Amino acid sequence: MTGQMSPEHAPDGTGHQPVEMNDADGQPIGHGLPALPPDEPIKNPGLPVHTWRPTDVDPAMEKRAERQIAALFGLSAVCGVLFVVAYFNVGENETVIGLGAQTVALGSSLGGALLLIGIGIIQWARKLMADHEIVEMRHPARSSDEDREATLAQLSQGAEESGIGRRPLVRNSLLGAVTVLLAPAVVLFRDLGPTNAQVTEAGDYPGAGLEHTVWDRGVRVVRDVVGTPIRPSDLEIGDLVNAEPETIFAVDEDGEPLLEGVPLQVAKSKGAVVLTRMDPADNTPGEGREDWDVDGILCYSKICTHVGCPISLNERKTQHLLCPCHQSTFDLADSAKVIFGPAARALPQLPLMVDEEGYLVAQSDFREPVGPSYWERDSDASTTEIE
Amino acid sequence: MSIDTSKVADSNTTAATAKKPNRAGAAATWADDRLGLATMMKKNLRKVFPDHWSFMLGEVALWSFVVLLLSGVFLTFWYVPSMGEVHYEGSYDPLRGVEMSEAYASSLKLSFDVRGGLLMRQMHHWAAMLFIAAMMIHLLRVFFTGAHRKPRELNWVIGCLLLLLGTLEGFTGYSLPDDLLSGTGIRAADGFLKASPVVGSYMSFFLFGGEFPGDAIIPRFYTIHVLLIPGLLLALITAHMLLLVYHKHTQWPGPGRTEHNVVGYPMLPVYAAKAGGFFFIVFGVTALMGGLLSINPVWLFGPYDPSKVTAGSQPDWYMGWPDGLLRIMPGWESHIFGHTISWNVMVPILLVPPLMLTILILLPFLESWITGDKRDHHLLQRPRNAPTRTAVMVSLMTFYGLSWAAGGNDLIAITFDLSINQITYFMRVAVFLGPALAFIITKRWCISLQRKDEEVLLHGYETGIIMRSPEGGYSERHLPISEARAFTMTARDRDPDLAELQSGEDGVDANGLEPKRSPLAGIRRRLQTTMYADNIQKPTAEELEAAHHHAEHEHELQAAMEGVSADGHQFDGHHLVEEETLRGDH
Numbered sequence: 025m026t027g028q029m030s031p032e033h034a035p036d037g038t039g040h041q042p043v044e045m046n047d048a049d050g051q052p053i054g055h056g057l058p059a060l061p062p063d064e065p066i067k068n069p070g071l072p073v074h075t076w077r078p079t080d081v082d083p084a085m086e087k088r089a090e091r092q093i094a095a096l097f098g099l100s101a102v103c104g105v106l107f108v109v110a111y112f113n114v115g116e117n118e119t120v121i122g123l124g125a126q127t128v129a130l131g132s133s134l135g136g137a138l139l140l141i142g143i144g145i146i147q148w149a150r151k152l153m154a155d156h157e158i159v160e161m162r163h164p165a166r167s168s169d170e171d172r173e174a175t176l177a178q179l180s181q182g183a184e185e186s187g188i189g190r191r192p193l194v195r196n197s198l199l200g201a202v203t204v205l206l207a208p209a210v211v212l213f214r215d216l217g218p219t220n221a222q223v224t225e226a227g228d229y230p231g232a233g234l235e236h237t238v239w240d241r242g243v244r245v246v247r248d249v250v251g252t253p254i255r256p257s258d259l260e261i262g263d264l265v266n267a268e269p270e271t272i273f274a275v276d277e278d279g280e281p282l283l284e285g286v287p288l289q290v291a292k293s294k295g296a297v298v299l300t301r302m303d304p305a306d307n308t309p310g311e312g313r314e315d316w317d318v319d320g321i322l323c324y325s326k327i328c329t330h331v332g333c334p335i336s337l338n339e340r341k342t343q344h345l346l347c348p349c350h351q352s353t354f355d356l357a358d359s360a361k362v363i364f365g366p367a368a369r370a371l372p373q374l375p376l377m378v379d380e381e382g383y384l385v386a387q388s389d390f391r392e393p394v395g396p397s398y399w400e401r402d403s404d405a406s407t408t409e410i411e
Numbered sequence: 412m413s414i415d416t417s418k419v420a421d422s423n424t425t426a427a428t429a430k431k432p433n434r435a436g437a438a439a440t441w442a443d444d445r446l447g448l449a450t451m452m453k454k455n456l457r458k459v460f461p462d463h464w465s466f467m468l469g470e471v472a473l474w475s476f477v478v479l480l481l482s483g484v485f486l487t488f489w490y491v492p493s494m495g496e497v498h499y500e501g502s503y504d505p506l507r508g509v510e511m512s513e514a515y516a517s518s519l520k521l522s523f524d525v526r527g528g529l530l531m532r533q534m535h536h537w538a539a540m541l542f543i544a545a546m547m548i549h550l551l552r553v554f555f556t557g558a559h560r561k562p563r564e565l566n567w568v569i570g571c572l573l574l575l576l577g578t579l580e581g582f583t584g585y586s587l588p589d590d591l592l593s594g595t596g597i598r599a600a601d602g603f604l605k606a607s608p609v610v611g612s613y614m615s616f617f618l619f620g621g622e623f624p625g626d627a628i629i630p631r632f633y634t635i636h637v638l639l640i641p642g643l644l645l646a647l648i649t650a651h652m653l654l655l656v657y658h659k660h661t662q663w664p665g666p667g668r669t670e671h672n673v674v675g676y677p678m679l680p681v682y683a684a685k686a687g688g689f690f691f692i693v694f695g696v697t698a699l700m701g702g703l704l705s706i707n708p709v710w711l712f713g714p715y716d717p718s719k720v721t722a723g724s725q726p727d728w729y730m731g732w733p734d735g736l737l738r739i740m741p742g743w744e745s746h747i748f749g750h751t752i753s754w755n756v757m758v759p760i761l762l763v764p765p766l767m768l769t770i771l772i773l774l775p776f777l778e779s780w781i782t783g784d785k786r787d788h789h790l791l792q793r794p795r796n797a798p799t800r801t802a803v804m805v806s807l808m809t810f811y812g813l814s815w816a817a818g819g820n821d822l823i824a825i826t827f828d829l830s831i832n833q834i835t836y837f838m839r840v841a842v843f844l845g846p847a848l849a850f851i852i853t854k855r856w857c858i859s860l861q862r863k864d865e866e867v868l869l870h871g872y873e874t875g876i877i878m879r880s881p882e883g884g885y886s887e888r889h890l891p892i893s894e895a896r897a898f899t900m901t902a903r904d905r906d907p908d909l910a911e912l913q914s915g916e917d918g919v920d921a922n923g924l925e926p927k928r929s930p931l932a933g934i935r936r937r938l939q940t941t942m943y944a945d946n947i948q949k950p951t952a953e954e955l956e957a958a959h960h961h962a963e964h965e966h967e968l969q970a971a972m973e974g975v976s977a978d979g980h981q982f983d984g985h986h987l988v989e990e991e992t993l994r995g996d997h
Contacts, residue, residue: 064901064952065868065901065949065950065951065952065954065955066894066897066898066901066952066955067898068666068667068669068898068902069666069667069894069895069898070666070667071666071667071674072666072667072895111526111527116502116523116524116526117502123703123705124529126526126527126529127527127529127530127533127701127702128702128703129702130526130527130530130702131530131533131534131698131699131700131701131702131703132699132702132703134530134695134698134702135695135696135697135698135699135701135702136695136699137695138691138692138694138695138698139691139692139695139696139699140695141688141691141695142688142689142690142691142692142693142694142695143688143692144688145684145685145687145688145691146684146685146688146689146692148684148688149680149681149684149685149688153680153681153684154680154681155676155681157674157675157676158457158459158674158675158676158677159459159667159672159673159674160458160459160659160672160673161671161672161673162659162670162671162672162673162789164562164787165562165657165658165787166562213617216617216618216620217616217617217618217619217620217621217625217627218616218621219612219613219616220612220613220616220622223616223621223622232622233622234612234622248718266718268718284496285496285626286621286622286624286625286626289624289625289626289717290622290623290624290625292716292717292718293598293623293624293717293718295718296717296718326718330602330742330755330756331598331599331601331602331603331606331737331756332598332599332601332602332623333595333598333599333720333724334717334718334719334720335720336719336720336722337722348720348721348722348723348724348821349595349599349720349724350734350737350738351738351820351821351831351835352742362742364832364835365738365742365835366737366738366739366740366741366742366755366756366759367742367755368742368743368744368753368755369744395602396601396602396605396606396753396756397605397606397744397751397753397756398605398606398611398612398615398751399605399607399608399609399610399611399612399750399751399752400612400749400750400751401750401751402746402749402750402751403744403746403751404746404749405749
């Protein structure tokens with residue numbers, strides 16, 4: 025075989041002519057393949073001569089490889105059995121090297137069983153299967169000119185026979201109908217959810233919609249998790265307390281919680297606040313917020329104005345609050361304005377007062393939407409006035 | 412080529428003898444009568460696949476996808492995609508009695524009460540990471556070796572889409588346990604949606620079935636995760652493989668290998684055995700990882716509570732780079748006519764990642780537009796032989812790497828006791844400077860390697876033998892490299908002659924007028940010049956001959972000194988020294 029394939033061979037679709045090519049400087053076959061440049065400095069020396077492996081020429085080596093491979097498969101089977109044994113015998117509460125003993129046992133035995141099969145098969149391929157490299161000719165990805173013409177002819181015949189070109193009325197009305205069909209496909213998804221405006225208007229639960237939260241005049245600020253109300257005297261200067269509106273812990277006369285399920289989750293997701301106490305001299309209250317603190321106790325939304333992570337890292341000395349998600353930093357002593365990081369707006373502040381029993385309560389809801397920005401948010405509006 | 416069969420062990424060459432018709436044969440006949448399998452299979456059973464370790468990377472991705480399908484089906488038998496609230500009563504003590512979603516409770520059940528459940532959960536998660544990592548490295552291999560060129564551009568596009576879908580699949584997957592960490596991720600995603608201009612709040616309310624968090628997101632993500640995206644992945648992987656078979660695999664240049672052939676092992680038996688065996692290896696490695704390496708211990712995070720968060724919250728690593736951009740983006744926001752435009756979220760999440768994906772998809776098309784190369788390519792290139800292309804990808808990788816590192820700015824600050832502010836300021840500059848610097852360094856590095864190749868081709872390799880001339884000068888002896896290696900090094904295209912390439916556009920036309928050039932053509936010319944600038948071309952036949960002639964001449968000169976090396980030098984390790992003694996009377 026000289027490697028000079030006749031041009032008829034390759035593009036016929038089979039393209040599969042395993043040939044040993046010694047002289048690989050063949051002619052370009054078919055279209056699309058680049059012609060070999062004429063000035064190659066070194067001639068293609070052709071495929072290297074095949075060399076025999078020890079297992080090809082030495083029956084002892086061959087036998088040894090065979091035994092090796094069988095041993096790998098045998099060990100794999102042992103691992104498979106061990107898996108079953110471990111499944112029924114290793115307790116769920118035992119631990120080994122700090123991990124669940126059962127998971128370790130099952131994982132190692134399964135891993136061993138699989139790996140040994142894999143290694144065995146590859147060893148078989150490398151040592152015992154024939155290792156002659158063979159050569160296959162490529163054919164260009166494109167179709168031949170004849171095929172192209174034949175296909176085009178068929179397409180135009182089809183177009184002609186259907187009359188799609190001659191009957192624009194039929195064609196365009198079909199296109200129109202199919203286009204209109206997009207509308208049902210889109211409309212069908214309308215009930216994926218209500219819009220913000222609908223949620224706000226329906227008001228199915230307290231604080232519905234992006235503009236509102238469950239906070240309201242007189243709602244107590246309570247500790248999260250336990251739900252106990254807080255007196256100003258409970259807080260020392262420098263303290264930071266995670267708090268919630270009392271509403272999420274409230275129960276009716278039968279002891280059933282007022283908020284459950286989605287309304288509860290929504291209330292938590294917007295109502296979470298942090299309460300901090302500082303020396304009133306350190307605080308620089310914002311304009312119109314002079315009476316929002318109680319003896320230096322300030323309350324801010326816990327929901328980051330960046331993308332909505334709850335904020336929790338407090339630097340006690342500097343009164344800085346850091347968001348653990350993207351490190352936006354807010355200065356609690358200066359209306360929680362952003363002093364670092366990707367957030368653009370200050371944390372909304374909840375105006376505080378004390379009720380007749382001496383507990384901290386809200387003066388009103390937040391005066392601006394909490395959480396991340398959205399298109400309809402009027403961020404130029406006042407953040408202190410009640411609407 | 413003749414095969415010397417005299418050396419072959421007998422047992423390995425026994426020809427398969429035709430057997431009497433048996434049951435298997437009868438079944439095959441039955442099937443072929445109806446399906447015509449033989450015609451289809453005869454073309455493919457002995458199909459040739461070239462061998463190289465780097466071709467295994469795509470296989471890792473393929474097989475880890477199979478592991479994902481298998482382990483994922485197992486998980487669906489116990490996982491409950493519901494946000495309905497339950498009191499946990501399972502066997503994990505610290506959370507007993509805690510209110511949580513059914514999704515989280517069933518994840519705990521899988522972890523503690525289903526034998527092998529935690530193994531499968533961890534295998535599934537590890538396989539997902541392996542899947543995405545293997546796709547990324549496979550993509551880099553393809554691009555660095557030029558395998559994205561014609562006729563494989565569309566397979567490149569499919570690959571990019573697979574990477575995108577794999578990432579989304581990963582995100583929806585790690586959101587499903589509904590633990591505190593994954594819930595924080597979903598909440599951030601809600602923030603991203605809301606930042607979209609005009610439609611943001613609508614998208615958020617539609618996705619969550621109302622106000623965040625609602626009770627719809629987990630079941631919806633579940634359908635997307637187990638049906639929609641896997642279906643698309645499966646379809647695209649099938650297309651990817653079919654195109655691979657149709658185009659035939661690319662191969663490295665070497666003796667006997669040309670643009671017109673493909674040299675390697677036949678699918679049956681060697682390639683099928685190697686690939687099939689490799690499936691078991693990937694599967695086995697995943698099982699070992701799932702058994703021995705803890706991942707995503709959701710029981711430690713607790714159920715999702717929208718008012719809580721843990722420090723050091725981070726997404727899975729493949730979502731890290733947009734998260735990093737989000738961290739280093741300055742807090743820019745515009746307030747116009749009662750609307751809020753959050754550049755601080757839009758730029759790093761809604762603009763840059765789609766832009767990067769678009770650039771990635773367009774790379775093969777941009778390259779062929781710049782070079783004007785419309786030929787088919789089946790021989791791979793070494794990265795050094797396409798310096799600009801290599802530099803472009805390293806530049807993109809640098810951008811990716813820096814953004815990714817920025818996603819861990821808090822961990823870097825804690826680990827190295829640095830100021831998080833300074834890291835962030837540094838990163839803001841580094842994501843622009845780093846890629847530019849990486850481009851220049853990579854390009855120069857590639858060209859240096861090309862120079863080294865040229866030197867080896869022309870002057871041979873360094874033998875380590877130092878020769879001293881009678882005049883007292885020292886020189887290292889070079890010997891020519893083997894013909895096979897020399898051929899492999901020269902089996903690459905010469906870059907086109909720029910002057911010739913651009914003369915057509917440049918010259919005056921028949922009327923002696925300058926042809927009008929569109930601004931785009933001008934850009935293309937400049938890019939073309941940059942593409943090839945300073946590249947080293949392989950030597951011509953004449954150059955090679957001249958160099959060899961020169962070498963022979965030198966060897967002749969040195970021949971006089973052969974065997975009369977300076978005293979002691981006969982022990983240089985290059986000669987037999989049994990009979991040698993030191994001259995003189997030492």
